[in-house]
Amino acid sequence: MDEFKKEKLGKLIDMGINPYPYTYDRNHTTQEIIKNFEELKDKKSSVAGRIINIRKMGGIYFIDLLDQSGKIQILIKKDTINEEYLKIIENSDVADIIGVKGVVTKTTRGEISIAAEEIIVLAKSLRSLPEKFHGLKDTELRYRKRHLDLIMNPKVKEFFIIRSKILKSMREFLDNRGYIEFETPVLQEVYGGANAEPFITKHNALDENRFLRISDELYLKRLIIGGFEKVYEVSKDFRNEDIDSTHNPEFTQIECYEAYKDYEDYMKMVEELLSGIVKKLFNSYKITYQGKELDFTPPFKRIYWVDELKKKSGIDVSELTDKEAEKVAKTEKLEIKIKNSYHVADALFDKYIKPELFNPSFVLDFPAYMCPLTKDKRGNAKLSERFELYITGKEEGNCYSELTDPIEQRKKFEEQEKERKEGDSEAPPSDEEFLEAIEYGMPPTAGLGISIDRLAMILTDNVSIKEVLAFPAMRKEKN
Numbered sequence: 001m002d003e004f005k006k007e008k009l010g011k012l013i014d015m016g017i018n019p020y021p022y023t024y025d026r027n028h029t030t031q032e033i034i035k036n037f038e039e040l041k042d043k044k045s046s047v048a049g050r051i052i053n054i055r056k057m058g059g060i061y062f063i064d065l066l067d068q069s070g071k072i073q074i075l076i077k078k079d080t081i082n083e084e085y086l087k088i089i090e091n092s093d094v095a096d097i098i099g100v101k102g103v104v105t106k107t108t109r110g111e112i113s114i115a116a117e118e119i120i121v122l123a124k125s126l127r128s129l130p131e132k133f134h135g136l137k138d139t140e141l142r143y144r145k146r147h148l149d150l151i152m153n154p155k156v157k158e159f160f161i162i163r164s165k166i167l168k169s170m171r172e173f174l175d176n177r178g179y180i181e182f183e184t185p186v187l188q189e190v191y192g193g194a195n196a197e198p199f200i201t202k203h204n205a206l207d208e209n210r211f212l213r214i215s216d217e218l219y220l221k222r223l224i225i226g227g228f229e230k231v232y233e234v235s236k237d238f239r240n241e242d243i244d245s246t247h248n249p250e251f252t253q254i255e256c257y258e259a260y261k262d263y264e265d266y267m268k269m270v271e272e273l274l275s276g277i278v279k280k281l282f283n284s285y286k287i288t289y290q291g292k293e294l295d296f297t298p299p300f301k302r303i304y305w306v307d308e309l310k311k312k313s314g315i316d317v318s319e320l321t322d323k324e325a326e327k328v329a330k331t332e333k334l335e336i337k338i339k340n341s342y343h344v345a346d347a348l349f350d351k352y353i354k355p356e357l358f359n360p361s362f363v364l365d366f367p368a369y370m371c372p373l374t375k376d377k378r379g380n381a382k383l384s385e386r387f388e389l390y391i392t393g394k395e396e397g398n399c400y401s402e403l404t405d406p407i408e409q410r411k412k413f414e415e416q417e418k419e420r421k422e423g424d425s426e427a428p429p430s431d432e433e434f435l436e437a438i439e440y441g442m443p444p445t446a447g448l449g450i451s452i453d454r455l456a457m458i459l460t461d462n463v464s465i466k467e468v469l470a471f472p473a474m475r476k477e478k479n
Contacts, residue, residue: 001128009124015087018345019124024048024099031069033104034112045114046101047072048122050151051094052129061089063325065100068157074100085119095125095151138333143466144474156467162281163456163468167234168278170254170450179230179256186206186212186221186236193217193373195342196239199249212238213288217447218434219371220257221402225442231330232256233295234452245464246394248474252452261446262401267362270397270448271298274360274455281459289392289461292358300360305349306367306383312352317345318367320383357390372412374400389450392458397450404442410435 012019026048033040033047049067050473056062076089092098099120103323106112142149142156147438149156168358171181189208193215203210216235223231238250258265275285278296285297306318315328325344329336345367353363364387365377371384378385385401403409413430420427456468466472 002128005124005126007095009126009407012088012121012124015084017088017121019121021120021122021245024120024122026099029069030065030067030072033072033114034070037104037106039114040104043104044101045104045116047114048099048100048362049097051092051096051098052151054089054092054094061385063089063113066151066154066478067336070154073107074102075105075107075113076115076116076119079194081116082118085116085117088119088121092121093125093128095127095129096121097123097125129237140474143472144477146470148214157317159456159460159462159468160470162460163452165281166459167252167254169280170273172233173276174230174232174254174256177230179232179258180228180331182220182223182231182233184213184216184233184235186238188213189390189433190429190433192431192434193428194239195428196241197425199238206403213240214428215449216255217376217449218431220255221442221447222258222434222444224445225437225440229259230256243473243475245466246454246457248453248465248469251312251411251465253449255447255449257402257445257447258447259443262444263364263387263399263446265400266446266448267300267302267387270362270399270450271300275295278459287459288460289458290463291407294392294458295359300362300389302355302362302364305353305363305365308353308363309345309348313348317341317348320345320363320367320369338426340419340422340424341367342419342424342427348427349426354390354395355393357393360389360391360396362387362389368413371400372416373403375403375405391455394454394458395451396454396458397448399446399448402445402447404438404444406439406442409438 009019025047028045028047030047030049031043041314047065047067049065051063052066052071053064054061059078064071073407078086089413099122100114100116101118102114102116105115130148135440187210191211191214196214198211198214201210214234215342220231220233232254232469234252234254236250236252240249241247243249273299275296278287279285286293286295288294306316310316320341322340325341326339329339329344332348332351334344336343336347342422365383366386368376368382368384370387374384374386379381387399389397413435416427418429420429453465453468457465460468462468
């Protein structure tokens with residue numbers, strides 16, 4: 001707390017001013033005034049925002065006032081404004097929030113301004129903002145103190161506005177196709193739907209452990225079994241993994257499922273969805289990402305997982321056993337903890353294929369042993385009808401022709417359970433309730449998950465998802 005600011009707070013209170021009022025009647029944002037200047041010129045208006053700069057020249061105060069839409073200049077002339085309002089300004093500082101009523105005008109230098117007639121204190125700040133000329137540049141501090149980041153780096157607001165528009169567009173797209181939005185449990189008795197380590201918590205009343213979900217897949221599939229044919233959820237999922245530029249332990253994705261469709265249908269839908277969002281946001285299918293053209297023009301490129309890897313590495317992973325995987329991991333110098341077939345194949349993909357996937361690309365037909373919830377490829381039981389979508393070398397989406405055979409599903413769950421007991425901490429346990437549900441009959445279904453965080457990162461031209469997470473997970477500060 002700044003003692004000098006606290007002293008000014010006391011002076012305002014002594015003047016009979018409430019420095020933290022309940023409401024304020026403003027009729028324009030700063031940018032509405034600037035965009036509609038000709039219409040509003042010489043008319044009275046009221047605005048509100050944070051003081052980000054105060055300059056005094058002779059008998060005039062010049063204040064830069066910032067609201068969500070942008071900033072505008074406020075003119076306060078000592079010889080024309082009421083003495084009480086002048087005292088308010090004399091006891092105001094950068095970071096204070098004020099309301100201003102006055103006449104819309106333009107200075108001799110051509111800057112659109114408001115000539116203040118009334119000034120109201122809306123929030124007296126008790127801390128100073130970072131040094132004004134350098135802003136807030138420390139990346140870690142920006143993420144820890146996002147409120148300061150948004151004040152000092154206004155362009156960051158646009159990242160979150162674009163993220164919000166992406167999410168809104170996705171919802172509209174699915175709603176218009178007849179999908180129904182659901183909310184499924186975040187606290188689950190049995191976690192599943194992905195390969196990841198969960199967070200564990202305790203339900204005190206039941207005296208039982210619960211898991212924060214790693215996916216909402218198995219619950220949404222139960223809705224399909226129950227008779228809903230098009231369902232989706234905007235879900236917060238949690239995976240107990242490391243923090244880096246493309247991973248956050250708490251993340252947002254959209255998962256959707258549609259009966260009577262397969263992964264081919266969803267590839268067409270994803271192309272329409274993502275290219276449509278990009279065109280809507282940027283009026284073009286082509287944007288720039290880190291100085292390079294990124295082209296969302298449909299159709300997207302298709303790459304066949306096993307064939308492409310064999311072509312680049314000489315390794316056929318379609319029948320890779322756990323024993324063989326250990327040898328491959330050593331030969332290929334793969335730095336992974338778990339050296340079974342799943343994790344070795346995944347690491348080989350990351351090494352040989354992923355870095356080249358810049359423009360939107362579907363990677364199709366995974367090895368069957370990597371896909372416990374997926375139907376086998378028609379005509380080749382070694383593969384599964386699964387695709388992942390990659391953009392700028394990052395996994396952006398995941399889709400299956402969902403496994404609907406209850407006997408085969410039980411068998412694959414048992415195989416996963418075996419892997420888990422042998423030390424694969426990311427293999428989820430068998431879910432008996434889901435197995436019971438699928439035994440009642442599940443129609444042919446396609447399922448899709450799309451990362452909101454990574455898509456927002458790409459469409460805002462950022463290299464870290466922390467830029468598009470309002471409050472990303474951070475390591476504890478060292479004393």
